[in-house]
Amino acid sequence: MGAITKPKPVLLLIAASSRYDEALAWGLERAQEQFGKAALVSPAFDFTETDYYLEEMGPDLKKQFWAFQQTIDPSELAAVKRATNDLEVRxxxxxxxxxxxxxNLDPGYLxxxxxILASTKDHAHRIYLQQGIYAELTLQYRKKAWQALPWTYPDYQREDFQAFFSECRQQLR
Structure with missing residues (x-):
C-alpha cells in the first residue's frame, strides 16, 4: 500500500477570453484581488481556432493567460472555477x-x-471534482515538450500558447 501524501502546490492559471480589452483588464484586476498578484501575463493572443463562442461572445476574440504568484492546493480548483464564473456574471x-x-474565464493549474483545466461540463475524459466542477488533463509535459491528447483544444496546441506554459513551468520551479 502506498503512503498517502499531501499534493504539491500548483500554479494557478486562468485563460481569459474577450473581444474587449477593458474586459480582459477588468478580469485581471478582479482575479488579482481574489487570487493574489499575477506573476506572468501573456500577450492577448488572437483566438481564431474555433467559432464556438461567436454567437455568445462575438467576433475577433482575444485569449490571455494569467499565472499567479501564490500557488494553490490542487483541491481548490473547483472553488476557483465557481469564483471565476461569479466574476463573469459580475x-x-x-x-x-x-x-x-x-x-470568459477558464481556470486551471499547471x-x-x-x-489541468476546470469545466462545468462532463465528458468521458473529465473527472468530477465537487460543486458541479470537473477537471480535464489538457496537456502533459514529456520529453521536454508539451504533448497534446486526443481531446486537447486546438488553441492549446499552438506553439505560442505552449511557449507561455513553458514560462509558467519555469516560474513554478
Missing part, C-alpha cells in the same frame, strides 16, 4: 456590451508534468 451586470457573455 462583469455582465456592470458592463454595457451587447453580447450575452463578453468575458504542474511540472501537466496542465
Amino acid at each position: 462583469y455582465i451586470e456592470q458592463s454595457d456590451h451587447s453580447e450575452p457573455r463578453p468575458l 504542474t511540472l508534468a501537466k496542465l
